[in-house]
Structures are given as structure tokens and as C-alpha cells.
Amino acid sequence: MSGVRVLVGTRKGAFILTSDGKRERWDVSGPHFAGWEIYHFKGSAVDPNRLYVSQSSGWFGQIIQRSDDGGKTWHQPGTAPGEPTATPDGMPKGESNKFVYDTSPETGKPLTTHQWYDGTPHPWEFKRVWHVEPSLSDPDMVYAGVEDAALFRSTDGGKTWQELAGLRGHGSGDKWAPGAGGMCLHTILLDPSNRERMFVAISSAGAFRTDDGGKTWRPINRGLHSLYIPNPTAEIGHCVHRIALHRSRPGVLFMQKHWDVMRSDDAGDSWQEISGNLPTDFGFVIDVHAHEPNTIYVVPIKSDSEHFPPDGKLRVYRSRTGGNDWEALTKGLPQSDCYVNVLRDAMAVDSLDNCGVYFGTTGGQVYASADAGDSWAPIVRDLPAVVSVEVQTLP
């Protein structure tokens, strides 16, 4: 029988939740990397035992961890599993932790500064990896979205990282500015039908697309309308919180923006609002059903200053029509006195026949639905604040 592995990143470590295909009983493993912030934790689509973790700390910086056995053992890439801590000859010297912006004349130009909160120019300063996105075809290739916003790629399993500097240098980088959570590249979507195309999103610069494997980029923010910036329809400056797509239809994108839920039917060239009857269209997560490309999920949050569900009721909203018509999913979720948040990387779906949907909260709960959202139950209730949730459907 197939199974499910839920990869959970929290403010104080990583957890792995596993179950068989029934998704009724769960084993909990962790905390891994206890005490560290785990912004993201994701497995390779081509080798489910290959997992990548972003482990960081305000004190000690960024660490990349890798497992080649489904999370049983871990190592920093460049250090073989179980190898003594002394340096073996030829081992890269901590390169797996090294994210250095490209300043070379050949590939790192034009260099820019970005805008600081007060609008003054500010140099790029690396802080952490927000998101790791393994390649769809090669377990040794993985992308990393970082703060301050940039995209890095490793082609050697995370041992070394190179910036795809065409994104930062494409022309609008000097106008990017941080949102409340920092200036982070938090979303990386790989087009399963076109290896050359990918989408990224940056808070608070907007969404961008490459059609040549990351060499050149352009903003894809036409149709976004953000009242919190001086020009609400500017090409740059929109606080995109999350984008999702269905692998069967990668030209259709769904976006949860700071405010507004949006849809694009032309790979981001234009966007239309699909907030419809949502009680509030502020939120962080958005995801798509594994088998129904028009079925999408969001978790409405009251406002940009009140990061909790409206009326103290934790409700997932589902649209089966690709937006505009939404239904509240409440069965099994707390419907009073609930004031948690659901952060942008904290929702995922499995690909079992009856699609499972999962999300984690800042209150430490991870909720699962084995019936596409009709009913929910907590897998765990008392983890540290959940930052990210990813799901692997295992054979």
C-alpha cells in the first residue's frame, strides 16, 4: 500500500510525519535539527529518499542539510553520511552553507542595490534560504530562494551554490523592497512541461518568469492591484505571498497576494482577481488539488495587521471552479477562539486517489484531510510554530 510522508519545518526543528495510504495513524519523527529554524524542507520528485532542508539561525546563519535515505540520516552536502568530523582530503570547505551573490563581470552584472524600507538604496545581504525546490528530473539539482531576494542553484546535490544572477540583474532589482518578513524569494515553481520555464515570487517585488532556464527574467505582474504601494498597478512592488499551479496545466497560475486571490491563464502575462465570496482575501497559502486542476484551496486571514482567522474560526476555503465561488471547509477545524496563522509554505497536497490536503499553523498543529478537504483532523497539535509543510506520496 502506498504511503504519505509529511515534511514539517518549524521555528525549532524539523519533523517527519508518516502514514500508510489510509492516513489515519501517524508516526512522528523529530525534532531533527532541534532548536534551529527550518524554513523549508522538501523531497525530490525523482528520488523520494533525497530530502533537502534549510536550517538557519539568527546567531549562526545558514546550513543546508541533506538526507539520502528518507530522513533516517542527515549530512551537510560535501560531508558523506557518517563521515568523521575531521576534514577528509578534497572535501569542499563548508561550501554547502555558502550563498554568495554573483558579482562577476561575466554573469553578475549589472549589479544593483535594492530599496530599503525608507526607499534608500541598500546592498544585498544574504540572510537565509526560505525555500528549496528540487529539480523535477535530477535529484542532484536543487534551487534555493533566499533573503535578500535572489535565486541560487546547485547541480551537485547541494555541495555548492551558484546564483542565477539574471533575476536580480534583469532591470527592476533596484526597485525591490522588503516586506514585513524581509525581502525574500519564497516561491519557486518549475514548469513540468517546459524545462526552460520557471516562476518565482518575491515579497514585496512580485512575480517573475524565465523562459530560458534562468538566464533572463521578466516581471509578470500585470493585472495586480495593490493599494499599499504608491502606484497600485506598478510593474514592481506587489507583495505576492504564494503561487501554485497544477502540473497538468502549468500555464494556469493561482496566487495569494497580500490582499487578493488572483488567477492567470497565460503563464502570468495577465492576472484576474478571483477572491469572489471569500470572507477576506488576505492570506498566505494557496494550493491546487492533485487531480482536479480547477480545485484550489486558501486559508483566509483577517488582515495584514491581524494575522489570524476571521471570527476566531479556522476555515479552509475551497473553490471547485478555479476561483470566485468558494465554500468554507470547517469539519474538524476549531470554530471558536482560534487565533493562529498559516504561513505561505505551510500547505501541501498528496497525490493519492482521494487527494489529501495538509496545512500547519503557527500554533503548532498540522491538520490533514484525507477527503480533499471535506473533513480534517490534527496529525499533531503541539509542535513549535509551523513554517512549512510539504508532502511526499510514496509508492
Added chain:
Amino acid sequence: MIRVTLPAHLRKLARVDGEVALEVAGAVTQRSVLDALEARYPMLCGTIRDHDTQQRRAFVRYFACGEDLSHEPPDEPLPAAVATGVEPFMVVGAIAGG
């Protein structure tokens, strides 16, 4: 041998239990001690000093012999008691929020 103490998170990363003992060639300074530490434990690269600039990370402090050496030039000789292994060079995580 130069003795170095590390905060718990870094001991765990380096997979060591107690103090670290290092051979340091030449002058014993912050830079030479940290270079030797990172050469022996490459997983600590970037956790104490920035990868690129080699500047001490903001929330990391250096102490030895009861003195705060965090703001001393990296190529200044460390106290003789550190150089002779009588006292450890202490890498400490700054306390924030109690």
C-alpha cells in the same frame, strides 16, 4: 594546543562533545584560530564568520581570560594563556531576550 569552546548548537553541528583542541601554526590570533577551526570542522564555515567578508556574525562574541575580545582586530595576538592552552578561546552566542 589551542583550546576552543563552542556554543551547544555549533558543538552539535561539528559533532563534538566538549572543548576542541587545535594545532595553530604561527601567531595565535582570532583569525588563525578560526581558520584552523574551520579547516578541521568545515561544517562550521559561515556559522561564526560570514563566508564572504569573514566578519564575525552579529550575534556571536569572543571571550578569553575574562575579557571580551569580540571587537579586537582579528590579527591581534590572543592572550598568552590562550596561546599556551592554559585558557580556552570562547566562541559564545550573544544572549538576546534573556
